[in-house]
Amino acid sequence: MADSKQDNTPYVDALLEYSARETGRFQVPGHKGGLAADPAMVELVGMTGLINDVPSVTEGVDIGPEPTPFQQAQLLAAAAWGASRTWFLINGASQGNHATSMALGHMGNEMVVQRNVHSSIIDGLVLNGMRPSFVSPELDPELGIAHGLTPESLAAALDATPNAVAALVVSPTYFGACADVAALAEVAHSRGLPLICDEAWGAHLHFHPDLPPDALASGADLVTSSTHKIVGSLTQAAMLHLGKGDRIDPAIVDRCVSLVETTSPSGLLTGSLDAARRMAAVHGEELLTKTLAAIANTREQILQIPGLGILDESMVGRAGIAGWDPLRLSVDVRGTGSTGYRLAKKLFYSHGIDLELYSENVVVGIFGMGEPAETGERLVAALRASVGELEAEPGPPQEKLAPPPPWGELVMTPREAYLGPQEVVPFDDAVGRIAAEGLAAYPPGIPNVLPGERLTAETLAYIRESIAHGGYVRGGSDRELKTLRVTVER
Ligand SMILES: Cc1ncc(COP(=O)(O)O)c(C=O)c1O
Helix, strand or coil: CCCCCCCCCHHHHHHHHHHHCCCCCCCCCCCHHHCCCCHHHHHHHHHHHHHCCCCCCCECCCECCCCCHHHHHHHHHHHHHCCCEEEEECCHHHHHHHHHHHHHHCCCCEEEEECCCCHHHHHHHHHHCCEEEEECCCEECCCCEECCCCHHHHHHHHHCCCCEEEEEEECCCCCCEECCHHHHHHHHHCCCCCEEEECCCCCCHHHCCCCCCCCCCCCCCEEEECHHHHCCCCCCCEEEEECCCCCCCHHHHHHHHHHCCCCCCCHHHHHHHHHHHHHHHHHHHHHHHHHHHHHHHHHHHHHCCCCCEEECHHHECECCCCEECCCEEEEECHHHCCCHHHHHHHHHHHHCCCCCEECCCEEEEECCCCCCHHHHHHHHHHHHHHHHHHHHCCCCCCCCCCCCCCCCCECCCHHHHHHCCEEEEEHHHHCCCEECCCEEEECCCCEEECCCEECCHHHHHHHHHHHHCCCEEECCCCCCCCEEEEECCC
């Protein structure tokens, strides 16, 4: 097993060594290390970036004597995160979820899935053809957001699905709530099943003792990790980690990762994972200590702005929340009399501040591992000014959105609905039909409809209502939702 804190970057070093040789490049990519690049591309990426944009199958980088620098980098990542094996992903955590779904497809036909999973898991169900049995996360009606899954809910769902071959959960949530993954793993393992965790938002958790435990340490068997989100690899670069148990076959995962991956991964993306691993493994604790202090300070200042609150550790103990990840700065805006939508627009257009997420009641800013304290100060100043400006220009009064109705019956698998005979019908005519596409109203982003489910009048009314409240709906192929894609039943 490699040293978990090794202070070198074998893949980056090999890439730089290759570039320094200034070989005649008669392979892809056609920009030839920048020699044949448009000036706009040079301006965009820089010559250093172009020179190092080396494809795979390069001698001394990812082929040649084993372990190659590429293999060494993955071994170091596995050691750093405590995995038995790690795969680098260059199509985001989405690729990890697609590969995971295909791997589960090797094991059987049914699985239990937390309902508010990311769309990449639903796409994974289209790919693997499995029949999902959905289990609802805990809902917070006051804040209008969803938290994690309780062990009791998972146990009940697994008991009701005797043919399930795995359980798939999400933790942390977009807002920072961490589920009791150890207890969820215990529930799955006691039935002889693997627990899969989409930990896209938690790549940093492993590296600081004051953060909630990470999914691998909690016993999860396969973990998707979106390294680029908080740990700081290049956008798109993520990892898939295999746990220590033997419930999942690494050879199967390996072939599934390849199935959903380009044959031309860019050295820049892979190299960024190697560098991010070093940063997390060697300096993560020190960097996170600084970031946590900066966040604590930022939170205190935000609490002094009239009308703003913070979602924090005091939420721990509520159903579905066993820990809180502070690197999401989730701000409760209800006391301002305005909405998260209006506040986020004001922050962006008047103060140049971009947020990760905003909903009716909560806005979320992300902190990266090692982010300097000054960025928090900038956010506080912009929040203070925006809240004051919104007070002076109140919006129309808003009625609270009712909770979403129960989802419709699953009549066919997502794959059957997605690939089978289908047609496009006006939105209002879709009642009673089977959806061939998913729809998720944000907030809280729990899919209201998934491919294969019967569309009910209540669900369609809810979606309309949610848009009228300033929310938005993801998933429909008609972005304006004038029409819906439904199956043709024979
Ligand atoms: C829970 C969760 N899983 C997976 C993903 C997909 O991550 P990526 O954008 O790295 O593909 C996201 C993206 O936001 C997410 O929130």
